[in-house]
Structure formats: C-alpha cells, structure tokens
Amino acid sequence: MKSYMSDTIWAPSVLPHCTLSTLSHHLQPHFGRKMESKVSEGGLNVTLTIRLLMHGKEVGSIIGKKGETVKKMREESGARINISEGNCPERIVTITGPTDAIFKAFAMIAYKFEEDIINSMSNSPATSKPPVTLRLVVPASQCGSLIGKGGSKIKEIRESTGAQVQVAGDMLPNSTERAVTISGTPDAIIQCVKQICVVMLESPPKGATIPYRPKPASTPVIFAGGQAYTIQGQYAIPHPELTKLHQLAMQQTPFPPLGQTNPAFPGLDASPPASTHELTIPNDLIGCIIGRQGTKINEIRQMSGAQIKIANATEGSSERQITITGTPANISLAQYLINARLTSEVTGMGAL
Numbered sequence: 598m599k600s601y602m603s604d605t606i607w608a609p610s611v612l613p614h615c616t617l618s619t620l621s622h623h624l625q626p627h628f629g630r631k632m633e634s635k636v637s638e639g640g641l642n643v644t645l646t647i648r649l650l651m652h653g654k655e656v657g658s659i660i661g662k663k664g665e666t667v668k669k670m671r672e673e674s675g676a677r678i679n680i681s682e683g684n685c686p687e688r689i690v691t692i693t694g695p696t697d698a699i700f701k702a703f704a705m706i707a708y709k710f711e712e713d714i715i716n717s718m719s720n721s722p723a724t725s726k727p728p729v730t731l732r733l734v735v736p737a738s739q740c741g742s743l744i745g746k747g748g749s750k751i752k753e754i755r756e757s758t759g760a761q762v763q764v765a766g767d768m769l770p771n772s773t774e775r776a777v778t779i780s781g782t783p784d785a786i787i788q789c790v791k792q793i794c795v796v797m798l799e800s801p802p803k804g805a806t807i808p809y810r811p812k813p814a815s816t817p818v819i820f821a822g823g824q825a826y827t828i829q830g831q832y833a834i835p836h837p838e839l840t841k842l843h844q845l846a847m848q849q850t851p852f853p854p855l856g857q858t859n860p861a862f863p864g865l866d867a868s869p870p871a872s873t874h875e876l877t878i879p880n881d882l883i884g885c886i887i888g889r890q891g892t893k894i895n896e897i898r899q900m901s902g903a904q905i906k907i908a909n910a911t912e913g914s915s916e917r918q919i920t921i922t923g924t925p926a927n928i929s930l931a932q933y934l935i936n937a938r939l940t941s942e943v944t945g946m947g948a949l
Contacts, residue, residue: 675694734772761780872928901934906922
C-alpha cells in the first residue's frame with residue numbers, strides 16, 4: 598500500500614485585479630528551515646484552500662502528541678488546518694489561508710515528513726535517503742492546463758523545480774478529481790506547489806467538481822462475554838447487530854461432523870451449506886492479519902467460526918490471496934474482523 602498525500606486546490610476568492618504576473622511575483626518567496634516569509638508588506642490577498650490526502654500514520658505525525666505539532670503549525674503559519682473525522686485508512690487535511698500562510702504550512706509539513714524519513718532510516722540498513730512524496734488532488738478539468746500542450750507545462754515545472762510530478766490518468770473513485778504525485782526534497786516540493794497554484798489560479802475548474810472523499814473503513818471490534826463492541830476513541834461501544842452476527846456464526850460451524858444432523862429435522866444438516874469467498878491483501882499488510890506466530894488469524898478463525906487459508910507469496914506479486922470458507926454469517930464476520938485488523942494497522946492502532 599503506497600504512502601501518499603493529496604491536495605485539492607480551489608480558487609473561488611481570487612480578487613478581480615489579480616493578474617498572473619503580480620501573482621507570480623507574490624508566489625516567489627522561499628521558505629527556509631525557519632519558515633521565514635519574505636513576502637513584501639501589503640502583498641496580494643489571494644486566499645486558497647488546499648486539501649491533502651494522508652494515511653493514518655502521516656496524519657499522526659502532523660497532529661503530534663496531544664495535538665502539539667498541528668497547533669504549532671497553525672500558530673506559526675497563520676493558516677487554518679483542519680483534519681477530517683472518521684475511521685478511514687486515509688484522512689483529508691484541509692489548509693486554508695492567504696498564499697504566504699499556505700506555503701508556510703506546506704513547508705512545515707514537507708520538512709516534518711523529511712524528518713520522519715531521516716528518523717526511520719536510523720533503524721534501517723538503507724543508505725540512500727528516499728524523497729518526500731505527497732499526492733495532490735486536482736479537479737480533472739484543470740489537469741489539462743497543468744500538463745500543457747504535449748506535456749510542455751509539466752515538463753517546465755519538473756525542470757525548474759527539480760521535483761518529480763506525475764498526473765494520474767484515471768479519476769479518483771466517485772469524484773471528478775485526479776491524483777497528482779509530487780516527490781523530491783522539501784524545497785523542490787514547495788517550489789513545485791507554488792507553480793501548480795499559479796496554474797490552478799490561471800485556469801479555474803470548469804463546471805462542478807465532485808471532491809474525492811476517502812471511503813470509511815470498518816471500525817476495530819472486540820468480543821467479550823459473548824458481546825461485540827466497536828472501538829471509538831478510548832471507549833468500547835456495544836454493537837447489538839454485530840453481537841447477533843457473532844452469536845449466529847457461533848451456532849453455525851462451517852463443517853459439522855459427518856453424520857451429525859438436526860434432531861428436529863432428521864436427515865438435514867444443522868447449518869446452511871458452506872460457501873467460499875476470496876480476498877486479496879497487499880503483502881506489506883498480511884503480517885497484521887496473521888499476527889505473531891499466527892495469533893491474530895487464529896483469533897479471527899475462532900471468533901468467526903470460518904476456515905481461513907492464506908496463500909503463499911508468489912514471485913512478482915505484491916498481493917496475497919485469502920480464502921474464507923463457511924456459512925454466510927461466518928464469512929461476513931471473518932471479513933469484518935480482517936477489515937478491522939487492516940484499519941487498526943493503517944491508522945496506527947495496531948496495538949488493538
């Protein structure tokens with residue numbers, strides 16, 4: 598599963614007197630490690646909203662302990678930074694403010710991610726430092742202007758900033774937006790984003806834009822005393838519907854012993870016929886499903902009553918196949934528990 602961010606840029610509040618030349622001049626300041634703005638006083642009051650799409654661990658890095666990091670970013674940049682609620686593998690981070698505040702906030706995020714990369718390398722044998730990678734989300738109607746005729750504009754941005762820029766061919770699910778992936782040093786990324794903003798402001802979206810919204814994931818779940826509970830923050834909330842599903846699954850073992858029949862209906866099996874369902878899971882997440890020495894997968898088997906087989910890794914494939922066999926109730930519960938494990942891992946709640 599790739600690690601990325603994304604970013605939607607809207608420009609409904611650009612003032613009528615803003616010309617591209619004055620805007621370009623306004624977007625030139627360079628933010629060093631101290632994030633000092635060199636915008637001249639009385640600068641252009643251009644307001645932007647930028648949406649970033651981040652994985653749970655990236656969001657955790659931005660928030661910091663007790664929200665201290667994001668609070669510092671808000672105070673030092675002057676930008677409004679909001680993080681979407683919801684238990685999704687991805688979260689939307691919205692940054693709004695004048696251009697200089699936006700770029701200060703963006704620079705602080707880029708340097709924070711570089712710091713995370715350096716820290717992770719201290720425990721790794723890798724010698725070359727990977728680039729900072731962000732994923733922006735741009736209305737599809739603006740991507741043509743960003744690419745330029747024959748790719749001329751995107752080539753110009755790559756050459757002038759030193760950042761790698763790629764525009765996805767397909768729109769993101771249930772939206773009219775595309776992903777634009779940027780990678781490089783923090784300085785290169787900041788300069789690249791400034792140039793993209795110029796293009797976005799020069800060529801506003803055509804028609805209505807349906808924004809990309811991450812799909813909610815299953816909530817982590819635990820079972821205790823025959824009851825099901827979902828984890829919300831620090832609390833376990835009773836989940837009656839899931840409790841019924843769990844009890845139903847426990848009553849319906851996938852393969853009753855040969856010859857065992859329901860006394861009320863002689864000759865009929867005690868459970869509905871078993872069926873099979875297949876899932877594919879990325880290799881880098883299969884460990885959280887299996888658990889140490891198979892503890893997690895065994896828990897899922899016991900709770901759901903389903904048979905679960907994980908295929909061996911195949912060369913050249915980035916995914917593993919999981920086969921779930923049992924009654925519909927067994928399979929539903931097994932799928933729910935597997936999704937809960939994936940969610941816990943992706944959102945940094947792997948200890949649950």
